[in-house]
Amino acid sequence: MIRPAVALIGSFRQHYPHVLAAAQVFLDNGIAVKSPPMSWITNPGREFVRFASDPPRSSDHAIQAGTLEKIFASDFVYVVNPGGYIGRTTAYELGRVRERGLAVFYAEPPEDLPIDVPEGTVVSALDLAIAIGRGTGVRPRPIRRPRVAALPTADIVIFTIRLGRLHVLLVKRGTDPFRGKLALPGGFVRPGESLEDTAMRELKEETGLDSSGIRLRQLHTYSHPQRDPRGRIVTTAFLAIAPNLPEVTGATDAYRADWVEVEESLWQNGGRLAFDHGVILQEGLERARQLLEHTTVGLDFCGKHFTISELREVYEAVWGVKVNPQNFQRKVRNTTGFVVKTKEKRTSRPGAPAELFRRGTAHILYPPMMRPGQQQRTRRENQPTNMV
Amino acid sequence: MIRPAVALIGSFRQHYPHVLAAAQVFLDNGIAVKSPPMSWITNPGREFVRFASDPPRSSDHAIQAGTLEKIFASDFVYVVNPGGYIGRTTAYELGRVRERGLAVFYAEPPEDLPIDVPEGTVVSALDLAIAIGRGTGVRPRPIRRPRVAALPTADIVIFTIRLGRLHVLLVKRGTDPFRGKLALPGGFVRPGESLEDTAMRELKEETGLDSSGIRLRQLHTYSHPQRDPRGRIVTTAFLAIAPNLPEVTGATDAYRADWVEVEESLWQNGGRLAFDHGVILQEGLERARQLLEHTTVGLDFCGKHFTISELREVYEAVWGVKVNPQNFQRKVRNTTGFVVKTKEKRTSRPGAPAELFRRGTAHILYPPMMRPGQQQRTRRENQPTNMV
DNA sequence: GGAATAGTGTCTATTAGACACTATTGT
């Protein structure tokens, strides 16, 4: 649980003392104040207020952009509007904030601005601070519980195997934050889309190919309040598995997309992934490993026709261990519905010509493929255990 | 290619003739004008302008909401601001529009509003119309791709076993939508909370007891755009498992919380659950069944001390099948770290006194507990299969 | 005493893992 944060907006030029007083109330009640800075005004009387903490040489709209960033990084917005007055800059900020979906509360009912003011959103700073504070204090007036709006995004962990090694698709970020760092492909949910729609669209855009045959599986949703410096962004990670795609080009976006070896991207390079994508990749990898045990997704790495050795190499690449070829062969062939023999054979490397298979109808492997080296094993004898 | 559409904003009160003139220019060049209506003003001189085509009885902000809808339905926005003047309502609309990512063009450079005006966006209506009509020049490109803000919520599927049957905690909704229907407990994410924080807080509130020992697992995130009639609400479902709790009272909220038998809530009663909670419950149940196979969560249903028969009844209740008592006994006792024998015995029902156990250190069962009736089984012989 | 339960022993079918072996190819 992170300390909640508020941004105060309003006509600083006219009402700065009121703003300071309200900010103090929030601070006294354990709520962080992201904006305005607790500073002093250097150009009193001017239309656009500047604070001593603002960089003196930057333009008005650069300062305003910084203010909006701080506002978006907070959990809710409090409008300080004595007499109901809301100026033009505040009106503009209010539009941005409301379109973004942040919760907005008002000190007084807004005058002369035709906006919807829901029941319970006109409230004093103290009442609001008390209602938010974790103390179950008395709520003197009915106020709507502050809800947090978030921008949902979908990020994709897509694996493939190249030269016998597991690779993941990463993009180099072209914009801040984390400009130049590697990140998982993904993007924001657009109007009318579900997370699955977004993931599929992004996958198409990033790989630049027909990904209609690629199945997406939801992995996990990451919602830590500070996981993205831009504000409240909640991402849902998806897992996808692709057969060996020859080349990939980021089709629509300026940044480049490339296959990177998984081990390398996780441990090497000093180059940590952007945001929490390192964790997401790690957890996606573990999920892929589990899926190989229990389902037939290993086939998704292969083309339409494949040999059992190729399938084994998939398991070895994903699991990161060697698998006994003979026993693997028998397990695969003896599991109903896993693979179906074709009449063709392939003879590429030294050795007997290998039979070609195509996928069977099964999707679940029960009993599962046993992953080596996981043995917790049952005990041989019923010895008296005394684990604490 | 659909006919492009523009929305004009600006101070209609002061500049309506300019607005009409600009609109005519767009119309003459084959561009649709979504807003304002080509109508006349019924309340000249008043702060908030009303048109003859507006419903006369509706409130200012209802009309404004309709206007915003039309603006958002257009492809770009043209700000009619003679002398650079932008009023407060226009500033608010501008904020909404820019946050939405729509392209914005200005008749003149905006004065006294600290916003970013990109190169080439100050342009006459005629130039703009021609550029768009010809398709050659300035293409209205979104400043930023439209994003959707959503309210994240956490819903909880919490199971327990009462009288040998699996129960789930459901609440009766006290407000619309779905007033009076049963739903999963849950709620909106509050400032500073992660989804996990929200789920834990709601669980405490709903069960009204110390749930510090209860572990939450994320299940799935449901994001269909129309899954909640109130708007864009994205819910993440969590799974929790509780030992037999004697009674539950919804502590903070007006609605009642009660344990309901799972089979009943899913199939019977004609009473479908609210929202998509029926699906969530179904998928949560399947996940719980899988977890019992692969982990020691079955112990979470039991108290601190338990007999092996009690644990078996947990498996039977969740899986919905009978389990062979002898083999279950052996499997549990022979799996290292699953359970630890205590020195006590319990003698409640007819039969020999049962030994009491407590939980071991293991969390993962490998190899797993085999769930009966899942057999896809491997083949006895390597028969030629011909599955399609 | 009869029924129900707890716990152990035993048998069978199946499987994972290990290894031997043959057949077939590229170099």
Add this chain to the structure above:
DNA sequence: ACAATAGTGTCTAATAGACACTATTCC
């Protein structure tokens, strides 16, 4: 010729499922 690969056979240890059996309790 040699090394590498494909595929089959066989042995061992472990396990799931089935059932028999004893001991202990409640009614």
